[in-house]
Amino acid sequence: MEIVFEDVDYIYQPNTPLEHVALQGLSFTIPSEFFTAIVGRTGSGKSTLLQQLNGLLQPTSGTVTVGDTRLPGAKSKPLKELRRRVGLVFQYPEHQLFEETVKQELLFGPKNFGLDLGQVEAKLPQVLQDVGLDESFLERSPFTLSGGQMKRVALASVLILDSEVLVLDEPTAGLDPVGKKQLLQLFRYLNEEKGKTVVLVTHNMEDAMANADQLVVLNDGCIDSVTSPKHLIEKRDQLEAIGLAAPESIKFVDYMQQTLGVNWNEDEATVDTVSQALIKRIKAGANK
Amino acid sequence: MTQSFILGQYIPRESFIHRLDPRTKIISLILFVITMFVIDRLLIYSLLYGFVLGCVLLSTIPVTYLIKGLKPVWWLVAFTFIFHVLFQRDGEALFDVFGFVIYDQGFIQGGEIASRLLLMIVMATLLTLTTPPLAVTDAMRWFLTPLTRLGLPVNELAIMMAISLRLIPTMTEEMDKIAKAQAARGLDYTQGRLRDRLKALLPLLIPLFISAFKRAEALAMAMEARGYQGADHRTSYRQIVFRTMDYIVVCLMTTATISIYLMIR
Numbered sequence: 375m376e377i378v379f380e381d382v383d384y385i386y387q388p389n390t391p392l393e394h395v396a397l398q399g400l401s402f403t404i405p406s407e408f409f410t411a412i413v414g415r416t417g418s419g420k421s422t423l424l425q426q427l428n429g430l431l432q433p434t435s436g437t438v439t440v441g442d443t444r445l446p447g448a449k450s451k452p453l454k455e456l457r458r459r460v461g462l463v464f465q466y467p468e469h470q471l472f473e474e475t476v477k478q479e480l481l482f483g484p485k486n487f488g489l490d491l492g493q494v495e496a497k498l499p500q501v502l503q504d505v506g507l508d509e510s511f512l513e514r515s516p517f518t519l520s521g522g523q524m525k526r527v528a529l530a531s532v533l534i535l536d537s538e539v540l541v542l543d544e545p546t547a548g549l550d551p552v553g554k555k556q557l558l559q560l561f562r563y564l565n566e567e568k569g570k571t572v573v574l575v576t577h578n579m580e581d582a583m584a585n586a587d588q589l590v591v592l593n594d595g596c597i598d599s600v601t602s603p604k605h606l607i608e609k610r611d612q613l614e615a616i617g618l619a620a621p622e623s624i625k626f627v628d629y630m631q632q633t634l635g636v637n638w639n640e641d642e643a644t645v646d647t648v649s650q651a652l653i654k655r656i657k658a659g660a661n662k
Numbered sequence: 663m664t665q666s667f668i669l670g671q672y673i674p675r676e677s678f679i680h681r682l683d684p685r686t687k688i689i690s691l692i693l694f695v696i697t698m699f700v701i702d703r704l705l706i707y708s709l710l711y712g713f714v715l716g717c718v719l720l721s722t723i724p725v726t727y728l729i730k731g732l733k734p735v736w737w738l739v740a741f742t743f744i745f746h747v748l749f750q751r752d753g754e755a756l757f758d759v760f761g762f763v764i765y766d767q768g769f770i771q772g773g774e775i776a777s778r779l780l781l782m783i784v785m786a787t788l789l790t791l792t793t794p795p796l797a798v799t800d801a802m803r804w805f806l807t808p809l810t811r812l813g814l815p816v817n818e819l820a821i822m823m824a825i826s827l828r829l830i831p832t833m834t835e836e837m838d839k840i841a842k843a844q845a846a847r848g849l850d851y852t853q854g855r856l857r858d859r860l861k862a863l864l865p866l867l868i869p870l871f872i873s874a875f876k877r878a879e880a881l882a883m884a885m886e887a888r889g890y891q892g893a894d895h896r897t898s899y900r901q902i903v904f905r906t907m908d909y910i911v912v913c914l915m916t917t918a919t920i921s922i923y924l925m926i927r
Contacts, residue, residue: 486848
């Protein structure tokens with residue numbers, strides 16, 4: 375599903391003394407089946423933005439078009455349909471758990487949306503496996519799990535809806551490095567093999583750059599730029615200025631230029647291309 | 663969802679009312695409520711309305727914000743008024759509507775009681791809108807201090823009150839987050855039969871309670887880790903001070919209350 379933002383403003387508590395402008399004049403497109411990362415520092419409006427994607431918040435002015443639904447203006451029925459088609463996982467989703475067993479927790483969404491429970495139950499083992507758990511968890515109480523496991527269960531409870539769009543707010547915060555890598559691989563798999571549109575909100579530039587097709591850089595509620603990770607290297611100075619750390623690989627390119635005198639001409643700087651360049655240089659007989 | 667309701671919120675401003683000592687404001691509020699309950703004349707009610715409006719204007723809080731924020735209260739006030747008009751059986755019968763005989767006393771008493779409710783809520787809201795919650799706690803502690811001799815743990819009560827007040831906005835925020843997370847999983851508690859709606863509250867309340875308990879535990883531990891050992895013999899960083907203006911306001915309020923009382927006797 376394609377998602378189009380047109381001149382979107384969002385204001386919290388408008389016309390009160392506590393009025394707060396969170397988003398201002400956003401216009402951009404999230405193409406269907408793209409992996410889009412939304413990056414920006416804390417308070418730049420990322421979370422407000424992603425809640426526009428399934429109508430939890432609706433623009434104060436401007437429009438958001440998700441597939442064939444236009445916001446603001448959708449009635450409650452199309453809105454619910456929209457929420458089924460756009461799965462949203464909040465930051466710290468473990469705070470939403472409430473059922474007696476993991477199984478019931480996973481079936482909560484499908485029940486609300488009126489899906490065929492027989493079919494959904496058949497998918498349970500697969501979904502659990504996807505998030506790195508196994509079937510033995512089904513009958514356990516979610517409150518006996520560790521923080522990381524709870525997060526995975528909460529994530530699975532949205533994945534089971536099999537939504538066309540998956541919106542993830544800092545899904546890997548607080549996980550160990552291995553768990554983090556697993557989940558990012560899962561999101562990539564869902565995007566590449568299952569054709570899901572994935573929107574990842576993060577302030578980790580490494581994750582964004584390594585996975586996304588498109589980067590939406592937010593600064594103070596405005597769009598700073600919409601770019602591909604490839605072109606990020608050209609903007610590395612600007613990143614620091616808006617409170618984002620440039621990815622390590624890009625920093626390393628700078629280091630190579632300054633200290634080793636390596637000229638960097640490639641348009642991409644990932645861990646792979648950088649190490650390739652280093653290997654090439656060593657093979658060519660560099661002694662530094 | 664919870665954004666529009668302003669009961670218990672504080673809005674920082676630089677106004678005459680904001681600068682008053684919290685004790686002054688609480689004493690004034692109590693005097694105001696006493697006055698409201700002893701009077702029975704319309705003329706004095708209009709005086710009280712004027713007083714409340716004056717206070718609101720002095721506080722520089724936009725009137726529209728107050729009106730919008732107290733929306734649920736308007737319904738309560740309107741309901742009270744209509745209830746009295748329909749069911750009051752004193753005084754002269756005026757006319758009847760659909761079998762209900764309407765008496766003139768119905769209007770008068772309905773107006774009185776609705777006004778009391780309205781004025782009291784507006785004044786109490788004004789107190790919290792213009793006073794930081796911690797200042798209210800300090801004032802309460804000051805009022806209760808004489809009771810320490812009777813063995814009342816005033817300091818403990820004050821710190822409990824401070825913590826609860828502090829946690830209200832946090833819990834509201836938490837509630838909002840949970841409600842959104844469940845709505846994203848298709849929960850809808852605004853539609854359907856009453857029974858279904860009540861059932862739909864469980865997915866909101868259970869996580870809220872759990873997080874409240876966890877938060878309380880973490881807070882207790884953090885306090886202990888920083889050497890908290892009961893609230894006795896603690897000094898406070900912010901002192902509340904009674905200024906000249908506070909003496910003037912308290913004197914004026916007391917004089918006004920007594921003279922109104924003498925006038926109607």
